[in-house]
Amino acid sequence: LYIVEVSPGPVRGRLVAMNQLNIVFGILISYVSNYFVAKAMLAQGWLCSACESLAKVFTSAPMATEEVMWRVMLGVECIPAIAFLLLLFTIPESPRWLVRTGRKREAGAVLDLVGDPDTDKTLAEIDETLAEAERVGYVPLFQRRYVKPIMLAFFIAFFNQVSGINAINYYAPRIFENFVGAQSALAATIGVGTVNLIFTLLAFLIIDKFGRRVMIIGGSIAMTVMHFLVAWQLSLGTEGNAVLAIGGILGFIAFFAISSGAVIWVFISEIFPNAVRAKGQAFGCFIHWFMCTLISWAFPAVAERAGTYAFGFFGLMMICQIIFAIRWMPETKGGTIEDIEQRLGIARS
Numbered sequence: 001l002y003i004v005e006v007s008p009g010p011v012r013g014r015l016v017a018m019n020q021l022n023i024v025f026g027i028l029i030s031y032v033s034n035y036f037v038a039k040a041m042l043a044q045g046w047l048c049s050a051c052e053s054l055a056k057v058f059t060s061a062p063m064a065t066e067e068v069m070w071r072v073m074l075g076v077e078c079i080p081a082i083a084f085l086l087l088l089f090t091i092p093e094s095p096r097w098l099v100r101t102g103r104k105r106e107a108g109a110v111l112d113l114v115g116d117p118d119t120d121k122t123l124a125e126i127d128e129t130l131a132e133a134e135r136v137g138y139v140p141l142f143q144r145r146y147v148k149p150i151m152l153a154f155f156i157a158f159f160n161q162v163s164g165i166n167a168i169n170y171y172a173p174r175i176f177e178n179f180v181g182a183q184s185a186l187a188a189t190i191g192v193g194t195v196n197l198i199f200t201l202l203a204f205l206i207i208d209k210f211g212r213r214v215m216i217i218g219g220s221i222a223m224t225v226m227h228f229l230v231a232w233q234l235s236l237g238t239e240g241n242a243v244l245a246i247g248g249i250l251g252f253i254a255f256f257a258i259s260s261g262a263v264i265w266v267f268i269s270e271i272f273p274n275a276v277r278a279k280g281q282a283f284g285c286f287i288h289w290f291m292c293t294l295i296s297w298a299f300p301a302v303a304e305r306a307g308t309y310a311f312g313f314f315g316l317m318m319i320c321q322i323i324f325a326i327r328w329m330p331e332t333k334g335g336t337i338e339d340i341e342q343r344l345g346i347a348r349s
Contacts, residue, residue: 001281004269005094008116009334014208016266024200024257026080027169028193034073035186096274099126129274129341141279148344149271152329153284156216159321160264161291163223164314165256167299168192168249174300175249188246192253196261199254203262211333212263216325219259220318226252227315231308260321264288270332273341 007015098107104123111119141150168175169192176188207215226248233245264284272280303310332340 001269001278002091002094004277005096006092006110006114008111008114008122009339010117011115011208012266012270014204016269018204020262020265021197021200021204024193024196024261028190028197030077031189031193033076035190037073037076038186095122096126096130099123100130132275139275141276141283146272146276146280149280150283152271153268153280154287155321155324156260156264156267156329157284157287158291159220159317159324160260160288161295162314162317163256163260163321164227164252164295164299164311164317165261166292167295167303167310167314168253170296170299172249176246191250195250195253196257199257200262203258206258207262207266208333211331212267213325213329213331215259216263216329217322219255220321220325222255223252223259224315224318224322226255227311227318231311231315234311235308267329267332270340271330271344 003016003019004012092110092113093103093106095107095110098104098110107126108119108123111122116122172189172192173186203215229248230245230252233241233248268281268284269277299310306313330344332343
């Protein structure tokens, strides 16, 4: 929400996509961190002993090296979390919040700071939308006039997760064990993070050129192919081609990053009017993480029982996303937030 409100219209998609780029970069760093934590603790006996001694401060129960290891991996996260908290004190307030609180001059300064091409026009549009919101008063999200953006947010978040992205992200080491063995599986996940980062960066560069709808359709077609390729190779068991299977997984990661991964938060942030944008984004975020939790929880059991059909299911879901994008997903590329509200026919009561 903050990024949307401080971003100039022509580059909003790229800047919101940069948030996804940073998330993906963080995922890559976590893969690299986990690999080196595991390698250091297994290679350096003193480090492992020190961590086990530290663990005894919190529990008297004996712990195996592996049990201490994953706790250390989680503990390392405190370092960037503290840095993030401190940096939050250096960012400016949202121009829309500043206008709403009567600090219009400061809002103009923030718009100039972020490179808005027409500060006066943007301030006038903010004034207009805030005046309309004040006239209407408190606006609940779940009402008939917002059915379209609610359904769009639901399905873009739903398909984002039933693509299988977090099933692969969370269980990549276990998946790779089938092809490269347990020793190399953790290192192989670094390849997943690297591909994810590279193609998220590419999406960042092209999202405002090709548009959200085109990227979703093209990415969904490619992800469908990748899922069925992996399902086919896994169904062959020991006769399956490891290069094709791993290539299919990396290909899926690439096409997800350049489509659904980059588009979801940009699209959801653009389709709701100012009066309910925060509620709409919270709704989309809830659907996204609810489905993420459900898929991540269910995937190991489903994969064990259904085998390759799990990837077949993800492929079928991507076919459904293609149909959704072609028939119902509007293009939101370009224009101000207010322009998009008018385009969707939900800006006025």
